[in-house]
Amino acid sequence: MIYSRITGTGSYLPGNPVSNDDLVARGVETSDAWIVERTGIRYRHLAAPGQTASDLALEAGRRALEAAGVGPDKVDLIIVATSTPDYIFPSTAALLQAKLGASGGGAAFDLQAVCSGFAYALAVADKFIRSGSHRCALVVGAEVFSRILDWSDRGTCVLFGDGAGAVVLQADDKPGVRATAIHADGRHSGILCVPGTVASGQVIGDPFLRMDGQAVFKFAVRALGDVALEVLQQADVTAESVDWLIPHQANVRILQATAKRLDLPMEKVFVTVDRHGNTSAASVPLALDLGVRDGRIRPGQRLLLQGVGGGFTWGAALVDF
Secondary structure, three states: OOEEEEEEEEEEEEOOOHHHHHHHHHHOOOOHHHHHHHHHOOOOOOOOOOOOHHHHHHHHHHHHHHHHHOOHHHHHEEEEOOOOOOOOOHHHHHHHHHHHOOOOOOOEEEOOOHHHHHHHHHHHHHHHHHHHOEEEEEEEEEHHHHHHHHOOOOOOOOOOEEEEEEEEEEOOOOOOOOEEEEEEEHHHHHHEEEEEEEEEOOOEEHHHHHHOOHHHHHHHHHHHHHHHHHHHHHHHOOOOHEEEEEOOOOHHHHHHHHHHHOOOOHHHHHHOOOHOOOOOOHHHHHEEEOOOOOOOOOOEEEEEEEEEEEEOEEEEEEOOO
């Protein structure tokens, strides 16, 4: 029986932390108290001009490969979850493959499921490895959301940041990824979207992120609770067996509500949203790597990873680390 296991993690946050007070100084009509009370966010990182999703993915990917003790030549699958790719094409994954020096003919493609992107990408990579077609996958979430923010809209611009997180997933004879589940419901696309595009060299529609915060909150809490229970049932284990819940880092209130739904104490919920804000597809692998690096997440622990985002999409993975 072939399974997949996470053998290395890595992350990258560009530049220096930008505090809530820094945003006020830049002209955003808000306050530190207002942001912290409603979201729990204190800092975010913003990519430098010209710094792309593939640049961020490169740093996170290198660190994950180093942690796994794997050379780029061993990687036969690269999946980059991103909603802010470098170009329409080629894919950010193909650009990352070249930058890593992993251009040995393995598969490389982008996956777009917004804030659920990493959960989706991990599920897809797990199935590739379980099928026996691939042996070593680099799964990355990388975003430069600062490029699609309306900085006059304090209801959205204070929430998001840029960053990348990555894991190396390798074939193994011992279970690692125990269960995955991914879902979508396009009927709710309007509550979180960027309703614009580029055609004939012009922006058509609205090129900025728009969100109905209350509707997103209600949907997210329900979806995250449901999909967590789904993967636990798949693996025939209980929530009590989970050492760490690592949810998409969007809003501390969503994290608290999800923990309550699963009857998990907040001591078991990994919270990093205060440090980097909502980094969309990068938030779950970022949180995972930060926990590994500071020693809280250790081999042998059971992790429940989950995300929810525009589309609307949601997904989860139960992982024995």
